[in-house]
Amino acid sequence: MATDAPHTPEPRVDVRFLRDDGYLGDGLGRIVAGAVPPLLPMLGGVVVTATLLVAGLGQDSGITLFAPAVALLLSGVASGHPHDGRRDWIVPPILRGTEYVYLLALGHGSEVPGPLVFVLVAAVAVHHRDAVCRTHCGVRPPTRAIRARLGWDGRMLLVALGGVLGWLPFAYGALASYLVVLLVWDAWTSWLAAPVATVTLDSRNELGGVDASTT
Template identity: 30%
Template sequence: MITQPQTTPAVPDPYEERLRVQTARLLAYRDDGPLVMLLRGKVGPGLPSVPSALVALLAIIAMSVTGMLTDGPILLVPVLIMIVLVLPTAARDHLGKLDWLMPPLIRAAEFLTIILIGLAVDAPKWLLYVLIYVIGYHTYDTVYRTRQSIWPPDWVFRAGLGWEIRLLLIGAGAALDVLTWVLAALTIYLGVLFAVESVTSWVRLDKGAALAQAGDDLEASPEEVLEQTTGDAEPA
């Protein structure tokens, strides 16, 4: 009888696996949206990550300090600076020693741009605060999940529009003098999306963990298993 040689599955290299996870985490923390995902493979090697983000952040600060951010189409310029300088960095592998700075730099530039544009057109400050809180919650939820080795689905980042489309909508709304309505719609949409998806995912995870724990308890009665997984015991 001829038998096929048994092949031992390749064991992933620990160092390569650590780099893969590190890259995946940083890309998730960037919170890129559909526009970045569409163009990521079409910008060649991309721009250096941290220097490009720093230049974008400093350019936006300079525009604010010099009083350039007034009413009108000029309010689209900070958004275009972000698109031109930060979007091409998505093509990088994010394995540099300082590439861990990219997500906080992007968040800082995004939040600063939202605040400066909102103040320039006298948008409701509480609405700016709530929008930033919603985006910050999404960022926190993403970080916490990945540290538990739980990865948010890709569709969440697409549906969340990413930093680039959020800023484009805000910049266009300010230029067209409808920023308050854009901020309100964006806040409601993102708040519902991120809250419902986050709560649903964590509840599903908790139920899955409870089912696994109950399944491991071979001596538990069916009523005890039901009570552990649902919190309700079946009446005798």
């Protein structure tokens, strides 16, 4: 009687890689050396950020544009935690969703052209999707490529800086172009670095095709 093949457990996904923290988030995490669980700081930052967005981000100007991004940095103190809790897996998608909402709300409230807002949010989403696919395949891009994405904190703060300087449409367009070029370059270099499999063709087709063996 045939026996079932032994089940090989899938490798555990490192949730910290999916957080997409930038330099500031990583720096805050190193200060506390992973001692802070990620869920509560993230929820606190998201609640404050959402409150500021609902209060009317589009009517804000100057330094107040930084408030939602700075509030979300509360979650950065937990970036060094191993994220091995039962519900810690929800941290990355909530951080990503908050970044999307911030970019959409700021762009819409400040009358940034819709195509620019769409391209920027789409570029960020594709980078996030790329990170998820690589993680599930057990492949991580080089550290320099991860750092080049700037992290959710870096992207939000750069857009806020563009709003403070009165260059918000330019900031959206420049950041979107940078992320698209980075995505294409990363994909191109990854394809070139991938090993080429050698395919051996067998002249005998044992599945019953036109060249099936007759012996």
